Amino acid sequence: MERRRNKRIIKRLAVDFGTDDLKHTGITNDVSKTGLFIKTSKIYSPGSILKINLLIPDNGSTTFTGRVVRTYKHPPYLSLAKNGVGVEVDCKEKTFLTYVTGMKG
Numbered sequence: 001m002e003r004r005r006n007k008r009i010i011k012r013l014a015v016d017f018g019t020d021d022l023k024h025t026g027i028t029n030d031v032s033k034t035g036l037f038i039k040t041s042k043i044y045s046p047g048s049i050l051k052i053n054l055l056i057p058d059n060g061s062t063t064f065t066g067r068v069v070r071t072y073k074h075p076p077y078l079s080l081a082k083n084g085v086g087v088e089v090d091c092k093e094k095t096f097l098t099y100v101t102g103m104k105g
Contacts, residue, residue, distance in 0.1 A: 008032045009103045014055040019044070022053050029082060033091075033100050035066070039084040043073045050087060054096065062095040 008030040015038055016022035026040030036054075044050060048068045055061045066087035073083055091097060 008035075008037075009100075011103060013057075016053045017050050019048060019050060022051060026084065028054070029084065031100055031103070033097065035069070035086065035088045037082075037084055037086050039082055041083055043071050043083065044068045044085055046070060050085075052087065052089075056095060056099050059095055059099060062099075064089055064091045064096060066091075 009032065011028055011031045013028045013031070015026050015028060015036075016024065017026065017038065017040075018024050024040060024042040026038040026042070029037040029039050036052075038052075046068050050066050050068060051063065052066055053061050053063045066089040068085045069088045070086040071084075072086075089096075
């Protein structure tokens with residue numbers, strides 16, 4: 001049974017993120033209107049507020065904030081496992097919402 005409110009769409013987009021500045025990089029694994037999963041080796045604790053700059057093809061980029069809701073950090077010997085953070089966004093940024101709404105998945 002699906003518990004998510006919004007359908008997640010598999011999408012690989014470049015992101016820069018951090019708590020104060022955009023000093024870390026990652027790639028989205030999936031995106032929805034209310035959240036995204038960032039594949040990265042830099043893990044923040046649940047509850048952390050992140051500033052996120054998302055590269056949107058043909059539209060430049062958009063910056064917004066999100067709250068870490070889950071983290072995945074696997075041991076090095078499981079290098080194929082996805083490390084990263086699940087982020088919930090309350091994004092009112094029109095470029096992001098238009099892009100996500102228009103995605104097919």
